[in-house]
Amino acid sequence: MEKIELYDVTIIGGGPAGLYTAFYSGMRELKTKIIEAHDALGGKLLTYPEKIIWDVGGMTPIRCEKLVEQLIEQAKTFDPTIVLGQQVVGYERLEDGTIMLTAASGEKHYTKTVIMAIGYGIRKMAKLDIEGADRYEVTNLYYTVQELEVFRGKHVLISGGGDSAVDWANELEPIAASVTVVHRRDSFGGLERNVTRMKESSVTVRTPYRLRALHSQDGKRINEVTIAHMETEAEERLQVEAVVVNHGMRSDYGPIRDWGFNMGEWNVYVSEKMETNIPGIFGAGDFANFTSKVRLIAGAFTDGVLALNSAKLFMDPEAFEVAFVSSHNEVFKEKNKALGLVAE
Incomplete structure (x- = not known):
């Protein structure tokens, strides 16, 4: 036994x-x-x-x-x-x-x-609900920030509005060429102090917008994204070198x-x-x-x-x-x- x-x-x-x-x-x-x-x-x-x-x-x-x-x-x-x-x-x-x-x-x-x-x-991380997004996970689509140096000197877009999205924006702002945060709502879920810090920095905040499409010149890396206004559906294309998704x-x-x-x-x-x-x-x-x-x-x-x-x-x-x-x-x-x- x-x-x-x-x-x-x-x-x-x-x-x-x-x-x-x-x-x-x-x-x-x-x-x-x-x-x-x-x-x-x-x-x-x-x-x-x-x-x-x-x-x-x-x-x-x-x-x-x-x-x-x-x-x-x-x-x-x-x-x-x-x-x-x-x-x-x-x-x-x-x-x-x-x-x-x-x-x-x-x-x-x-x-x-x-x-x-x-x-x-x-x-489990909530994945980006865009067809074909998974192909970029081996290049420049990220669901977490493991190493800050990966983003040094790059144009970074962050999709999301919770604690982590706000924290990542603040961490990346000093080392990235630019940081843009796209969020579906005007309010953010992070600590008030951290949200204020983000908004008072060089981070570009686009609300209420959502990430609608990813674009690639070679089919391997994301070069541009399309964002859409949540109310008017008006679209804009932005050049990016890295996309970080924090959808909870x-x-x-x-x-x-x-x-x-x-x-x-x-x-x-x-x-x-x-x-x-x-x-x-x-x-x-x-x-x-x-x-x-x-x-x-x-x-x-x-x-x-x-x-x-x-x-x-x-x-x-x-x-x-x-x-x-x-x-x-x-x-x-x-x-x-x-x-x-x-x-x-």
């Missing part, structure tokens, strides 16, 4: 919420597993590696890729088991109360509690929607202790929705701590409600010595 390895906590999702929860789970001396559907940890931060993040407490402005690196290093402090490339699709509670999770590939995972940190589900993400929770969660369109409703309506399963990060929700990375960290504390009490009602702070936590004594931070 197959030997079952049982974990105290299984965290589904390896983004900021899941990674910090894994670290905190180690502080509470729990046997921990992370299961991530993609082949790398980092969650949606991986989509924007060069984006600058300002709002993580105690940290100066940092690029996404560096923040991901540091979150992963921190998450590995207590050696959790990490499983990549498995999408969890099913759960079953066994007779002894153990939760059995099933991946799409058939693998089984056994755990006492689960923390759902899956964001908005499996995320398409997310799908898949079979998880059938688990019986009390869910809205985008996330699951949880208590102030991050409890879902399914005993032993808790939420954190974008997946969790509650009245005082803080949609910042800092909020995701706090969600994870609350969810983990609730999981600990679910397993042991007599346990301490929270972990001791790291400066007084016994589990860090040897680690501090190993790092040479305290005297032997």
Whole structure:
């Protein structure tokens, strides 16, 4: 008979919420597993590696890729088991109360509690709805800005009006020959400060317009685009050397929607202790929705701590409600010595 390895906590999702929860789970001396559907940890931060993040407490402005690196290093402090490339699709509670999770590939995972940190589900970039657009994805049609230097000295058109479109416009403005932002609405979804910065810079903002057609002289690279006014349908052709599309993400929770969660369109409703309506399963990060929700990375960290504390009490009602702070936590004594931070 197959030997079952049982974990105290299984965290589904390896983004900021899941990674910090894994670290905190180690502080509470729990046997921990992370299961991530993609082949790398980092969650949606991986989509924007060069984006600058300002709002993580105690940290100066940092690029996404560096923040991901540091979150992963921190998450590995207590050696959790990490499983990549498995999408969890099913759960079953066994007779002894153990939760059995099933991946799409058939693998089984056994755990006492689960923390759902899956964001908005499996995320995919919304592709440009123009026939033949995919042929340019290998040349100069982009759905994310991976390396700023690729756009140096080029005439760049950005289609979209959310946070990322605004951020990319601001990041590219100093290095591109020109940046034009085309958006269907007059209002933008980015932070007000960033939208103001974009509008006060040399970025050309065209609203309310949409990207209607792509044009190529050789069939390989986009040389011009047609944009159309949303109301009058009046068209204009613009010369470009790179097109960046940010039309949002398409997310799908898949079979998880059938688990019986009390869910809205985008996330699951949880208590102030991050409890879902399914005993032993808790939420954190974008997946969790509650009245005082803080949609910042800092909020995701706090969600994870609350969810983990609730999981600990679910397993042991007599346990301490929270972990001791790291400066007084016994589990860090040897680690501090190993790092040479305290005297032997």
